Amino acid sequence: MVPKQPGSPPAEGKAPYSLRHVAQLAGVSVATASRVMSGSSHPVSERTRELVLAAADSLSFVPNRLARALVTARSHTVGVIVHDISDPYFGDIVKGLEDRIHAEDYQLFVANSDRDPEKELNYVRAFDAHQVDAIVFAASSLTDPDYANTLRKLAASFRARGGVIVLLSDHLLEGPRVLFDNRRAAADMVGYLANRGHRRIGYIGGPPDIEVSHVRLAGFNDAVAKFGLSAGPEYTANGRFTAKGGGDAMAELLERVDVTAVLAANDLMAIGATRRLLSAGIAVPDDISVAGLDNIAIAEYGPVPLTTMQIPTYELGQQGGALLLAAVGGGDPADARLTGSIIERESVAGIGTSA
Amino acid sequence: MVPKQPGSPPAEGKAPYSLRHVAQLAGVSVATASRVMSGSSHPVSERTRELVLAAADSLSFVPNRLARALVTARSHTVGVIVHDISDPYFGDIVKGLEDRIHAEDYQLFVANSDRDPEKELNYVRAFDAHQVDAIVFAASSLTDPDYANTLRKLAASFRARGGVIVLLSDHLLEGPRVLFDNRRAAADMVGYLANRGHRRIGYIGGPPDIEVSHVRLAGFNDAVAKFGLSAGPEYTANGRFTAKGGGDAMAELLERVDVTAVLAANDLMAIGATRRLLSAGIAVPDDISVAGLDNIAIAEYGPVPLTTMQIPTYELGQQGGALLLAAVGGGDPADARLTGSIIERESVAGIGTSA
DNA sequence: GTTCCCATGGCAATCGTTTACATGGGAGAG
């Protein structure tokens, strides 16, 4: 490694200017320059400060955060692991997270796990190697048993280093979490329908082997009990989480019971159900009301603009960021629980009221 | 700073184990341990290598990439600046980019500019400070003049350091780029309609002050000329880039000319146009065919499943990643130009053919 | 048995910061 002349012009491939150049130009020591640039609490006279600032400015000095991270053991970076960043659900979360932490001058690494356990573990290792201050798991943990063990070990060693882990969904790891209450979301939506006079409400659920199906069904049942609605297994039908799945389930329901409203486990199914009703000559919402959950982008543009529940994905990310910042700062923040808000469009009508 | 006993148990908040620990456990020097762990070309005997590897493994050693970056002047990180990561257009790009660079062990920083010049510049500075090896601008540059100047300066100093800049859209900066050919996309879509027998094709354009409107209109005109279609200003109408804008423009067009097909500058406008036709009792595609551009998620679920053109966003990101890797490796990669592919759904019918 | 070479490994400088500790000097108190 060839020794570098202090004061020499910056070489290609190296940082254009370092603190040494700034210090030299300002006629002070590197330590003093550092204290000015990093906003240290160590006192520096006003005159010197200005000298340094002027020097830094004239060189367009950009401090090397990696060097700083090396000594402070804080990189001011955060890594987030999502299943698929092209999915707006995660995109929104990431946006909320990024907005929040950027306000405190943190940078965000993004990783796509593609739901592959091996890939996800590698990202955790990579984040660890890059000394991130925190890792955010935006999605639920996977079910592979080897993965669970390895992840626990990695998490432990990451934490030993001072790393923070935040969870935005159900997860096998411990740590500060912020969760969306799916059960309550479904219940609230049924409550909304009940408040508008509906007593016979059907439920179109997703595949039984997916966690969120269960949770939302439970919420549906909660509300059925709470409001004393017509109940029974004949009021629910299942299908895949697609428009077609929703349509088929709707058809099934139609044969069994006489409902005035239907709640679908997600918007795609709600849209499918709406289609099916319309093509059977049943008016939505005049004959049957349809409500969804999730408020995906399509919801507004389906056959009938869909009344549904917005999942606060942006807030999920934002709250996650807040938790993370608190924890990195040494605090022990409490978990957060978020609820959705109902988006009223045109697929739900009232019964026996003017609404 | 209290001097650290080599071999002492790792302290809270510090890297659990460093190369020193590994070296010590393996009974070799730090230099040798480094050579093994980093895959250096410097020869190390097989026996020693195994010793080191075993030691590293037993300590679950994770090399500190920041320290490495400091000396090698390569951080193995990349920053991408998008307008809005919750927009699937950018989400797809980021996914393609991330997938590509992850294969070479690079990590990706993501930043949301929100189309704010000041914010964008700050991100560039932050990325620079974090020593990213490359910055990817996923969107077009903004128009603020101060921004342009400052950005040029920042880019120059970033490059002086050895940084690479890649552009995924029209941009004031120079550098390797990969572009989606909007002009050709529009032309291809018109060609598709012409090939199915349409001679009188209308164009619903976006606001004149938006660059992409112009480019797509130019493509439309290219094809009109090439295929000798009915031409004239009466065949085009403009509106805002929304469903309503498309509907209004469609109505305008309807009053002026008698067309058998319409191309809209984007899918939202195409959907709006379709709605308007349908509510005027004009069948789509039987009376008039409608085609869009972009293939947004809604395209499939509108009043009539829309035939449109898919923008290869994922590939845009992927190619960007490839260019970046080549450039970081010291190469001078050629620009790339991508074209879309037509997604045939149900909004276009043939004329005088069986199709 | 001597010389030489090359494979292997260690020493130490270095990347760009931060920060504990040392130091000098001026102001205020006595």
Add this chain to the structure above:
DNA sequence: CTCTCCCATGTAAACGATTGCCATGGGAAC
């Protein structure tokens, strides 16, 4: 006019890796 004390600054040791250069030593060649 001294003696403190504190403010401002500097010196130098880290942080955890990489790598140029040198040292060593065993085997091959003579």
